[in-house]
Amino acid sequence: MLSECLRSVVSQDAPAGCEVELVLVDNNPAPQVQEIVDGIRGDARFPVTLVHEPEPGIPHARNRGVDEALARGADWIVCIDDDEIADPRWLASLIEAGIAYKGDVVMGKLIKIYPERLPLFVLPTNYPPRKEGEELEVAYTHNVAFARWLVDPDKGALRFDEKLRFAGGSDSDFFRRARKLGARIVATETSVVRETQVPERLNLKWQLRREYRVGAGMARSEKALNVPGRQRRRRLDQLVFRILRMVVTIILSPLLLIFGFKRFESTVAVAIRKLAASCGALSAHFGKLPDPYRKLDGY
Numbered sequence: 643m644l645s646e647c648l649r650s651v652v653s654q655d656a657p658a659g660c661e662v663e664l665v666l667v668d669n670n671p672a673p674q675v676q677e678i679v680d681g682i683r684g685d686a687r688f689p690v691t692l693v694h695e696p697e698p699g700i701p702h703a704r705n706r707g708v709d710e711a712l713a714r715g716a717d718w719i720v721c722i723d724d725d726e727i728a729d730p731r732w733l734a735s736l737i738e739a740g741i742a743y744k745g746d747v748v749m750g751k752l753i754k755i756y757p758e759r760l761p762l763f764v765l766p767t768n769y770p771p772r773k774e775g776e777e778l779e780v781a782y783t784h785n786v787a788f789a790r791w792l793v794d795p796d797k798g799a800l801r802f803d804e805k806l807r808f809a810g811g812s813d814s815d816f817f818r819r820a821r822k823l824g825a826r827i828v829a830t831e832t833s834v835v836r837e838t839q840v841p842e843r844l845n846l847k848w849q850l851r852r853e854y855r856v857g858a859g860m861a862r863s864e865k866a867l868n869v870p871g872r873q874r875r876r877r878l879d880q881l882v883f884r885i886l887r888m889v890v891t892i893i894l895s896p897l898l899l900i901f902g903f904k905r906f907e908s909t910v911a912v913a914i915r916k917l918a919a920s921c922g923a924l925s926a927h928f929g930k931l932p933d934p935y936r937k938l939d940g941y
Contacts (some may be wrong), residue, residue, distance in 0.1 A: 643725050645678050650728040652686035657737040662688040665710045669695050669703035699807025708793045721783040726835035736787045739830035743775040746825035750785035750833030763846050763911040772829040781827050783813040785835045792820050808933035811859025850918040855932045857922030876923040888917040
């Protein structure tokens with residue numbers, strides 16, 4: 643997985659007028675990826691640096707990447723997850739869009755690739771298309787570029803929250819705080835990464851656990867940002883009502899079989915995902931966060 647990702651990155655052309663360096667953060671107690679990095683260096687069109695961050699946790703790795711970028715005087719910091727494959731003009735399109743739309747953060751497109759047949763109640767979860775230059779409330783590190791000022795110690799001074807080391811959601815939390823600082827987050831559909839769904843993620847249990855942690859992370863972020871109660875999308879009263887509504891939907895869903903099994907399946911799949919997300923958000927109200935990243939999956 644990592645090799646495929648890196649090969650797609652090092653074959654990128656540098657955006658016009660830019661110098662590029664790839665910094666790979668090996669976030670394991672003992673280094674593990676030196677051989678993989680050595681295998682792609684000969685094909686790289688720009689310098690490749692491997693650094694070791696032994697403190698485990700995604701925000702620790704991301705913050706180390708930020709520090710390395712600042713030390714190199716970077717104007718833009720670009721992130722990609724290690725399970726993505728970048729399209730040939732991914733990097734150039736991302737930076738061009740950020741400049742064209744005057745964004746402080748520019749969010750590219752993610753296409754998740756699924757097998758033709760999926761298990762029962764498992765639905766594809768691709769993002770809907772966005773308009774070019776559309777302003778967004780949040781961004782994620784699977785395909786994003788952001789301006790230096792957000793993390794510069796003398797300006798925005800943002801860092802990824804290391805208290806979320808195993809909970810996930812440190813990227814959405816980071817960009818919500820960037821938004822609060824006045825950053826403009828814009829979307830582009832021209833910068834594309836693709837993610838093949840691994841077998842471990844193609845089951846209902848994994849998907850519901852993901853919805854649970856996403857719901858928990860979003861509720862926790864709203865609380866940390868002091869979003870006024872009436873403006874919170876995950877207020878306690880709303881969550882209780884939504885949970886009850888989804889339970890009723892699931893109980894009554896067999897009635898939809900008269901319209902066909904697909905209608906029944908899709909209704910139940912959406913309802914149980916919303917139920918999981920709401921339960922996760924409810925748990926965050928009581929200070930409990932999941933820790934799914936203690937165990938990694940992939941190939």
